[in-house]
Amino acid sequence: MVKQQINNTALYLRLSRDDENYGDSISIETQRTILRQFVKENGFHVVDEYVDDGWSGTNFERPAFQRMIADIESGKVNCVITKDLSRFGREHVMMDYYLEFYFVDKKVRYIAVSDGEDTDKGLSDFVPFKNLFNEWFAKDTSRKIKTSMNAKFRAGERTCAYAPIGYKKHPDIKNKLAVDEETKWIVEKIYALALLGNGAAKVTKLLIAEKIPTPGYLNYKRYGTFANIYADAPEEKSYAWTIAQVKSILKDETYIGNSVHYRETNVSYKNKHRIRKDRSEWLRVENTHEPIISKEDFEKVQDQIASRRRMSKTATTQIFAGLVKCADCGWSLGFGTNRQNKTPYSHYHCSRYGQLGKEQCSMHYIRYDVLYAYVLSRIQYWSKEAQTNEEKLLKRLLSASDKETGTIKKKQTNELKKAEKRKAEIDSLFTRMYEDFVSERITEYNFQMMSVKYQNEQAELEDKIAELKKKMDAVRQNESDAEKWIALIKEYAEPTELTAPLLNALIEKIAVHEAVKHEDGTREQEVEIYYRFIGKID
The missing domain is CATH 3.90.1750.20 (Putative Large Serine Recombinase; Chain B, Domain 2)
Incomplete structure (x- = not known):
């Protein structure tokens, strides 16, 4: 004689904010009444109720749902009952996974009361279609809500959980x-x-x-x-x-x-x-x-x-604030003043090194007056070139730009070709797989599982292709960019001093490398200036 398995039952109830528009027929209390009446009439042993109130059926990371899964994993629960399939979830691939694979593997019985589905009696052939329709319902509801919210916004309405302060x-x-x-x-x-x-x-x-x-x-x-x-x-x-x-x-x-x-x-x-x-x-x-x-x-x-630029303790503006970066770690260089000498002087140093020590970066020390003199001399040089020989400067900028971006463009071009080739392969695989499904060479379950896999990869590849094209456009320095920069620097004809507005108008960032000390005591340091529109040209 085979001993009948005891149904240690989880009653699962779910209601999303969108479902509330459809009245009491699917409210939490209505679901609870239906489920309790069902287990009472059929003699199920209820372990616990698991309620996700305010959670979408397309999201399977719901807290109560995950708690129920944990209880299944621990052996506490071996039967799950919901009012209908849509209460369990509205994403057909995940529904197929739980009904066809997970519950079978864990020997869990599942019952959808209103739909008349019971895994012990065998699910009907309509279950995949019901799950698909439930997902379409979620998608359609989402679309309608977006349309409704858009209309409200354009009419000047302000929907919010809490009003902003004031x-x-x-x-x-x-x-x-x-x-x-x-x-x-x-x-x-x-x-x-x-x-x-x-x-x-x-x-x-x-x-x-x-x-x-x-x-x-x-x-x-x-x-x-x-x-x-x-x-x-x-x-x-x-x-x-x-x-x-x-x-x-x-x-x-x-x-x-x-x-x-x-x-x-x-x-x-x-x-x-x-x-x-x-x-x-x-x-x-x-x-x-x-x-x-x-x-x-x-x-x-x-x-x-x-x-705004941060003010020093002497109330002077740090005109380089936000522009000076460590060439190695990318962090901003911190500003400081050495007051131990008879003549105080200001300097910059890597803020990552200052906070985290030499394990993370090095000093990248540079005096303010040295940086000031170098940057002013380069801007004066380019300003003079723009004033005296604009056409020659334009050709020079375009040539420098090609050298600077050539390696990057080549790498991105290769990545783009690989992504486009893989996308074409996925498209072809998808077509063949659909033909196999129509010819019944693969099951519907396998078709759906592989469909999701390929669709996800397609979406990732499309995003990658779009991003690569965007990056290639961004690094492609053309004649228009160079002309913009020349017109900009001509506005600052022969500058005699640096100001924050001038620096921020012309320069994107200044990368400071670690200094190299030679045996004769001299100090050599590389400073890279990246100009707006055209990048590094010095």
């Missing part, structure tokens, strides 16, 4: 911001400090010193959110501002009455990983709510952010 959700108008009289003074203070010439780091220190509450702490006090951060935290946590927070507020067009959307997006409706979008793809809608900061003050702050 604002609150409008009490009478849905999806609209209203000025929060209790907190707008914080935003005004931040901008006032910035307008006085303070950088984000200095503003942050001042906010902390005056114990001004952070946006997160204000939300906790008002709505109870972020209790895991603030509930038992020390007092200083309530005003623990960061430089990133201050920078974000100083760059946010919300405070001049604009709404900016689509800064980030998901990779796809299946993959919720967020990626930053190019600025040209942002959607900017002006005058959607009352501003806190004037546009004139906002623009002044943006100009300061773009041109």
